[in-house]
Amino acid sequence: SQQGEEDPQALSIQEGENATMNCSYKTSINNLQWYRQNSGRGLVHLILIRSNEREKHSGRLRVTLDTSKKSSSLLITASRAADTASYFCATDVGGGSEKLVFGKGTKLTVNP
Amino acid sequence: DTAVSQTPKYLVTQMGNDKSIKCEQNLGHDTMYWYKQDSKKFLKIMFSYNNKELIINETVPNRFSPKSPDKAHLNLHINSLELGDSAVYFCASSPRGTKLYGYTFGSGTRLTVV
Numbered sequence: 001s002q003q004g005e006e007d008p009q010a011l012s013i014q015e016g017e018n019a020t021m022n023c024s025y026k027t028s029i030n031n032l033q034w035y036r037q038n039s040g041r042g043l044v045h046l047i048l049i050r051s052n053e054r055e056k057h058s059g060r061l062r063v064t065l066d067t068s069k070k071s072s073s074l075l076i077t078a079s080r081a082a083d084t085a086s087y088f089c090a091t092d093v094g095g096g097s098e099k100l101v102f103g104k105g106t107k108l109t110v111n112p
Numbered sequence: 113d114t115a116v117s118q119t120p121k122y123l124v125t126q127m128g129n130d131k132s133i134k135c136e137q138n139l140g141h142d143t144m145y146w147y148k149q150d151s152k153k154f155l156k157i158m159f160s161y162n163n164k165e166l167i168i169n170e171t172v173p174n175r176f177s178p179k180s181p182d183k184a185h186l187n188l189h190i191n192s193l194e195l196g197d198s199a200v201y202f203c204a205s206s207p208r209g210t211k212l213y214g215y216t217f218g219s220g221t222r223l224t225v226v
Contacts, residue, residue: 033214042116042202043155045214086153099145099168100215102155 006089006106014111019076021106023089024069030092032065032072033100037086046074046087079110115139118203118218125193126226133188133221135203142208143167144186145215146178149200161186162208193225 007022023032031050035043049056049065049072056063062075076083086107090100116137125131137144145168146158160168161180175191186203200222204215 031212035214035217037153040220042217042219043204043215045216048212048214088155099157099160101157102147105153 006087006103008106009104010107010109012109012111013079015079015081017079019079019083019108019110021074021087021108023072023074023103025089025091026070027093029067033090033092034063034074035088035090037088037105039085043088081110081112084108084110115216116203116205116218118221120221121219122222124224124226127193127195129193130189130191131193131223132190133201133223135186135188135218137184137205137216139205139216141205141216142183143206144180144183145204146186146188147202147204149202149220151199155202195225198223198225
């Protein structure tokens with residue numbers, strides 16, 4: 001069954017605003033990753049946060065992880081039209097398994 | 113230089129045909145993967161190879177057969193194609209394990225079975 005669930009499924013904002021996407025998962029994890037997918041393209045790795053970390057930054061991206069609630073959030077600050085894409089969270093469930101389990105994604109539209 | 117390259121980018125074929133998708137990575141990664149993305153954008157792992165050895169084989173019809181001639185290549189052969197096989201297939205690679213690193217994805221192969 002699916003591990004990650006992103007929320008909301010779709011988000012539409014104006015350029016300059018912040019965008020927040022959430023991800024919930026079911027089992028314990030080694031790490032959680034966020035990916036971006038532009039329309040018709042492959043996924044691009046954005047950021048990885050380990051299970052013992054609570055917050056991580058990369059440029060305009062801020063990721064938080066709450067393992068007690070089994071949830072993570074991705075914040076994109078000062079959004080740009082070029083940020084328009086689908087965003088996926090993916091969990092490394094560990095236990096010897098070497099696969100990432102992806103959620104269904106949040107489709108973000110940033111209007112100029 | 114393309115890090116993970118897949119060919120072809122588009123594939124339109126009739127039901128019952130056999131087709132192959134090729135994937136190559138020049139990153140020196142040990143592990144390669146095939147993922148299937150359905151029309152609702154849901155990504156599901158199919159196979160994973162580590163240095164030519166199969167390590168993940170999800171519940172996939174045995175019409176799908178991966179082949180890894182060396183650790184830089186992972187091909188996917190599909191026999192007797194069905195309408196439900198229509199999807200985008202992504203190849204990806206990573207250094208050994210996902211504990212510290214993300215995946216690098218190819219740009220995908222859009223398979224349409226008619």
